Amino acid sequence: KQEVTQIPAALSVPEGENLVLNCSFTDSAIYNLQWFRQDPGKGLTSLLLIQSSQREQTSGRLNASLDKSSGRSTLYIAASQPGDSATYLCAIYNQAGTALIFGKGTTLSVSS
Amino acid sequence: KAGVTQTPRYLIKTRGQQVTLSCSPISGHRSVSWYQQTPGQGLQFLFEYFSETQRNKGNFPGRFSGRQFSNSRSEMNVSTLELGDSALYLCASSFSENEQFFGPGTRLTVL
Numbered sequence: 001k002q003e004v005t006q007i008p009a010a011l012s013v014p015e016g017e018n019l020v021l022n023c024s025f026t027d028s029a030i031y032n033l034q035w036f037r038q039d040p041g042k043g044l045t046s047l048l049l050i051q052s053s054q055r056e057q058t059s060g061r062l063n064a065s066l067d068k069s070s071g072r073s074t075l076y077i078a079a080s081q082p083g084d085s086a087t088y089l090c091a092i093y094n095q096a097g098t099a100l101i102f103g104k105g106t107t108l109s110v111s112s
Numbered sequence: 113k114a115g116v117t118q119t120p121r122y123l124i125k126t127r128g129q130q131v132t133l134s135c136s137p138i139s140g141h142r143s144v145s146w147y148q149q150t151p152g153q154g155l156q157f158l159f160e161y162f163s164e165t166q167r168n169k170g171n172f173p174g175r176f177s178g179r180q181f182s183n184s185r186s187e188m189n190v191s192t193l194e195l196g197d198s199a200l201y202l203c204a205s206s207f208s209e210n211e212q213f214f215g216p217g218t219r220l221t222v223l
Contacts (some may be wrong), residue, residue: 034211043116043202044214089155098168099145100204100212102155 002027006090006103013080014111021075021106023090028068031097035064035075036089038105044089047075080110114139116205116215124221130191133218137184137205144186145212146178149200158201161186190220198222 003026013019023033031052036044048057048064050073056065063076077084087107091100117136125131137144146158157170161180178188184205190197198221204212 032211036214041200041219043216044204046211046213049211091155094168096168097208098143098160098162099157099170100147100155101157102147104154 002030002092002094002101004090004092004101004103006088006106008106009104010107010109012109012111015080015082017080017110018076018078019080019108021077021088021090021108023073023075023103025071025073025092028071030068031093031095033064033066033073033093034091034100035062035073036091038087038089040087047088077108080108082110082112084108085110116203116213118201118203118215118218120218121216122219122221124223125193126223127193127195129193130189131193131220132187132189133201133203133220135186135188135203135205135215137186137203138207138213141205141207141213142184143206144180144184145204145206146186146188147202147204148172149202149217150196150198155202158188193222195222 005024034049035047050066061078066073087105089105091102119134143162145160149155160168164180175191180186200217202217204214206212
């Protein structure tokens, strides 16, 4: 059974710092992986989708990598801003691509 | 292009009642998935529909059910509500497998 773990559960950094959020999974035979952002009480905003054949994806200040052999994905945020404060969720698609398995998330707080 | 919409946004019910939540997917998307989010369990998959057929189901009791209409809109129903059903219910739609787009959610409180 696929399990997704995100460490740390919470992270506080000063504005301008570069940071890395970690996601690990137990079954290396994964399909696609997606990173989301969730603001308090709100829905999920898709940040990056990494297809199983890819090793990384970039969007603006965000870069996500995928290493299936080690069972890890990382989300790199450059030059963090207070507006980046949110919970970041990592999720893996099941084989059929019809369901997501989520980690518990990392809650990021960026102070000005 | 309008995003995924969910109605109502907030609901308060009492134990034993039933509730129906609605989800309208992004235009052209035929797959709709439902998730439950609670502080203790995080986000958990409920079920997924494609062309009015349930293709996948998570590990939830039979009190949780859903359906999809010919226009791809979907509803989920929870019968005999329990306190533990209090959660944020999220709907997601996709055009093809492997990239889902989420709505704002329905916050259900069971008293």
